Amino acid sequence: MAEIPYRYAPDNKIENLVEKHSGLEAGQETSDVVTVAGRLMLRRVQGKLAFGTLDDGSGRIQLFAPSKVTPDFEDFCNLNLGDWIGINGAVMTTKRGELSVRVESWSLLAEARRPFPDKWHGMTDTDTRYRQRYVDLWVTEEARKAFQTRSRMISLTRSFLENLGAMEVETPIFHPIPGGANARPFVTHHNALDLDLYLRVAPELYLKRLTVAGFDKVFEIGRVFRNEGLSTRHNPEFTMLEFYQAYADYEDIMALVEELVEHLAIQLTGSTILEIEGRAIDVAKPWRRATMTELVQESIGVSVDLDTPLKQLRDIADKHEVAYKDDYGPGKLILEIYEKTTESSLWDPVYVTDYPVEVSPLAREHRTIEGMTERFEAIVAGKELCNGFSELIDPEQQRLRFEEQASQNELGDDEAMVVDEDYLRALEYGLPPTGGVGIGIDRLAMLITGVSSIRDVVLFPTLRPEQK
RNA sequence: GGGCCGCUAGCUCAUCGGGUAGAGCAGGGGACUUUUAAUCCCAAGGUGCCGGGUUCGAGACCCGGGCGGCCUACCA
Structure with missing residues (x-):
C-alpha cells in the first residue's frame, strides 16, 4: 500500500x-x-x-x-x-x-487503528461520548449538527452586534479582584509577581471601565469560570456574552436582546418557534414584561413587596419550603421566594423586571420605585437566559453596595463581591447612563438546538479525569 | 452535597433461584459485479469497573471504593 x-x-x-x-x-x-x-x-x-x-x-x-x-x-x-x-x-x-x-x-x-463504534448503534454511553468527543462527532450526527449550529450562532451574534456599531474587546481573564457576579472564583497564582489571581467570574467591571474610556458600545464573548457544581445546566467554564451601550437604559437592552434571539432563531432554524423538551416555545418579539412581585403573585397568589414585614415574608418562605438565612432582608427573601416558586414554571419568554437593590449590587436604583433596581432577567422555558440592567453609575452608591457585599463576604458568603477600588476610581471619572446585559451563550445554544444538557453544546465538558 | 440507577468483548446489548459468559456489529480468513446496517460460511476475541466479604462455588448476594447518568440543591 x-x-x-x-x-x-x-x-x-x-x-x-x-x-x-x-x-x-x-x-x-x-x-x-x-x-x-x-x-x-x-x-x-x-x-x-x-x-x-x-x-x-x-x-x-x-x-x-x-x-x-x-x-x-x-x-x-x-x-x-x-x-x-x-x-x-x-x-x-x-x-x-x-x-x-x-x-x-x-x-x-x-488508518483507523482503533475500531470505530458500532456502525448502526453508534456511541450511546454519554461518558464515552464526552471523553472521546473526536469519535462522537463523527458517529453522532446530532452532536455534529449542534456544534455547527453553535458556531453559526456565535458568528451571527457577533455580526448582529457589529452591525449596531459595537466593538468587540478582550478583557483580562486573570482578575486581581474577582467581581461582576456573585459566584465563587477559581484561584491561581502568578509566580513572578507572587500574586494570587482569580479566573474571572464575569467581564462586567472591565467592560464598564471601557465605557468610561469612551467606547460607547462594547461587547465581549468569552469564557468565564465559576467554582461551582456541575449539572445539566452548569459547566465550571462557560461562555458569556456581555454587551454595554452608553446612553441606553434597561428598556433599550431588553429590546435588543429579544431582537437578537428572534434573529438567531429565524436564521438558524427558520422559525421563531423552537422546541424544548418536546414542547413548543415561541421566541418572537416582543416578550412579555412583568415585575418579579407580579409574577410571584400570579404563581402563588400572595402579594409581596419590600414593605411586607420580614415575619410575613419568612412565613411565606416556610410555607413554600424556601430556605433562607437570618440575615436575609426583604429583598433577598423575595428573590428566593420568586426563584423557588415561580421561575421554573415560566415557559414563554418573559422579562422579569425590578429586582431588589439588596440582591443587585451593580444595577442602578429604579427611577420611581424605592428599594428596587432597573434590572431584568429573561426567563425562557423556565430558565434564565440573560441578566441585564441600567448600570449603576454613581461611585458613592457603588461604594456602599460594594461595602455591603464585602461584609457579606466577611460573614462567610464566598459568592459575595469585595470592594474594587480601581473600579470605583473609574466611576469617579464618569460613567454615562449605560445599559448592559450578560447572556449565557451555552444556554442560548441549548435553546436554539433544543438539547437539554449543557454538555451537548460544550465540546469538551469538564469531567473527572479518567482513571487507569 | 443528598436520593435513585448504571458499569459484562473495541461498539451495541444478552445471560442466571448463585454452578465458571453469549449474540450482532467492528477486526481476521473465505464466497460473491448494483449494494444501501449488503448477504452467506469459518475461526478468534473477556481481569464481568476496582477491593474486601458470605459460599464448596460470585459477574450475579453483602460491604467499601471508583466512574458516569438522571433527579434535587446553587450560580448563567
Whole structure:
C-alpha cells in the first residue's frame, strides 16, 4: 500500500455534490470528475464490485468501486471502517439510483487503528461520548449538527452586534479582584509577581471601565469560570456574552436582546418557534414584561413587596419550603421566594423586571420605585437566559453596595463581591447612563438546538479525569 | 452535597433461584459485479469497573471504593 501523502487536495464538499446532482436519475453518469476526502463509514464488498459510504463532515455519499476501474482494488476492499481516504472520480448514479462517486483513484490518508463504534448503534454511553468527543462527532450526527449550529450562532451574534456599531474587546481573564457576579472564583497564582489571581467570574467591571474610556458600545464573548457544581445546566467554564451601550437604559437592552434571539432563531432554524423538551416555545418579539412581585403573585397568589414585614415574608418562605438565612432582608427573601416558586414554571419568554437593590449590587436604583433596581432577567422555558440592567453609575452608591457585599463576604458568603477600588476610581471619572446585559451563550445554544444538557453544546465538558 | 440507577468483548446489548459468559456489529480468513446496517460460511476475541466479604462455588448476594447518568440543591 502506498505511503500516506503529505497533502491532498479535495475540490468538493459532499453536501455540495449532493445538492448539485440531487435530480439525477438512476444509471446516469456525469462529466463531473471530483476529488473528495473523508472517512469511510460503511463498506459493502461484493467480489468484483465494492460500495462504500464516505463522510467528509458535510455529508455522506456512496463510493462505487468496480474492480476494473478502481486501482489496488484488493486494498480498497480491505480498508477499515473509520479510515480516512481521498477519492477521485466521476459523479454518477447506480442502477438503484444512488448518487455515487466512482473510485477511479484513491489514497489512504489515515488508518483507523482503533475500531470505530458500532456502525448502526453508534456511541450511546454519554461518558464515552464526552471523553472521546473526536469519535462522537463523527458517529453522532446530532452532536455534529449542534456544534455547527453553535458556531453559526456565535458568528451571527457577533455580526448582529457589529452591525449596531459595537466593538468587540478582550478583557483580562486573570482578575486581581474577582467581581461582576456573585459566584465563587477559581484561584491561581502568578509566580513572578507572587500574586494570587482569580479566573474571572464575569467581564462586567472591565467592560464598564471601557465605557468610561469612551467606547460607547462594547461587547465581549468569552469564557468565564465559576467554582461551582456541575449539572445539566452548569459547566465550571462557560461562555458569556456581555454587551454595554452608553446612553441606553434597561428598556433599550431588553429590546435588543429579544431582537437578537428572534434573529438567531429565524436564521438558524427558520422559525421563531423552537422546541424544548418536546414542547413548543415561541421566541418572537416582543416578550412579555412583568415585575418579579407580579409574577410571584400570579404563581402563588400572595402579594409581596419590600414593605411586607420580614415575619410575613419568612412565613411565606416556610410555607413554600424556601430556605433562607437570618440575615436575609426583604429583598433577598423575595428573590428566593420568586426563584423557588415561580421561575421554573415560566415557559414563554418573559422579562422579569425590578429586582431588589439588596440582591443587585451593580444595577442602578429604579427611577420611581424605592428599594428596587432597573434590572431584568429573561426567563425562557423556565430558565434564565440573560441578566441585564441600567448600570449603576454613581461611585458613592457603588461604594456602599460594594461595602455591603464585602461584609457579606466577611460573614462567610464566598459568592459575595469585595470592594474594587480601581473600579470605583473609574466611576469617579464618569460613567454615562449605560445599559448592559450578560447572556449565557451555552444556554442560548441549548435553546436554539433544543438539547437539554449543557454538555451537548460544550465540546469538551469538564469531567473527572479518567482513571487507569 | 443528598436520593435513585448504571458499569459484562473495541461498539451495541444478552445471560442466571448463585454452578465458571453469549449474540450482532467492528477486526481476521473465505464466497460473491448494483449494494444501501449488503448477504452467506469459518475461526478468534473477556481481569464481568476496582477491593474486601458470605459460599464448596460470585459477574450475579453483602460491604467499601471508583466512574458516569438522571433527579434535587446553587450560580448563567
